[in-house]
Amino acid sequence: MSEPLAISLFSGTDDRLNAAAVLVAGAAALGRPVHLFLQYWALDAFRADRIHADHGLAPEAGAHGQNAVRRLKRLGQAPWHETLRQAKELGGVEIQACTLSMDLLDITESDLDPLVDGVEGVTAFWLTASDGQVVFI
Amino acid sequence: MTITITKTVDARGLSCPLPIVKTALAIRELASGNVIEVLATDPGSTKDFIAWSKATGHELMESTIDGKVFRYILRKK
Numbered sequence: 001m002s003e004p005l006a007i008s009l010f011s012g013t014d015d016r017l018n019a020a021a022v023l024v025a026g027a028a029a030l031g032r033p034v035h036l037f038l039q040y041w042a043l044d045a046f047r048a049d050r051i052h053a054d055h056g057l058a059p060e061a062g063a064h065g066q067n068a069v070r071r072l073k074r075l076g077q078a079p080w081h082e083t084l085r086q087a088k089e090l091g092g093v094e095i096q097a098c099t100l101s102m103d104l105l106d107i108t109e110s111d112l113d114p115l116v117d118g119v120e121g122v123t124a125f126w127l128t129a130s131d132g133q134v135v136f137i
Numbered sequence: 138m139t140i141t142i143t144k145t146v147d148a149r150g151l152s153c154p155l156p157i158v159k160t161a162l163a164i165r166e167l168a169s170g171n172v173i174e175v176l177a178t179d180p181g182s183t184k185d186f187i188a189w190s191k192a193t194g195h196e197l198m199e200s201t202i203d204g205k206v207f208r209y210i211l212r213k214k
Binding site: 001022075083 | 158160189193
């Protein structure tokens with residue numbers, strides 16, 4: 001159960017970000033090294049001035065989904081960035097921003113929330129990811 | 138045989154994956170052989186704790202339910 005997990009996270013809506021956070025935390029709790037690679041709208045969600053904002057839900061959620069998510073939030077479910085913060089406390093979780101997506105969004109490392117450990121390109125990502133499982137969200 | 142509980146993790150009201158994450162964090166501070174008690178309300182937690190115990194080697198000594206509250210007793214490896 002020490003197989004590394006690499007997640008390429010592309011999606012920027014709260015439901016998909018939460019799904020990714022749950023996978024990260026679950027793997028980290030099992031002692032698996034986790035590498036999270038932030039691309040596109042996921043990276044945008046990690047901007048320091050945006051991380052606490054409402055990132056909406058994927059289209060398939062619909063009105064029913066909106067209500068379900070709102071209900072769970074009222075029951076006290078932790079937001080995805082809080083789940084990730086706790087997962088990082090366990091150790092073995094590395095969060096990297098995709099350098100191409102940094103260019104796309106026209107941002108620098110200082111624009112990102114401290115949850116993000118650094119910036120890397122796709123080659124570095126594949127080098128890390130080649131040891132274990134790769135998931136795209 | 139009475140079990141001495143060194144630490145209790147109150148994960149009631151927390152959804153997956155927090156009960157496991159909080160337990161993993163708390164168990165780090167214990168010495169080997171110490172016992173940790175976890176209270177949870179997440180229905181998925183039962184299978185999660187069985188899996189986590191198997192993967193980490195921390196023995197799941199007890200898994201019970203009292204009304205809506207699950208109680209897990211684990212011994213640190």
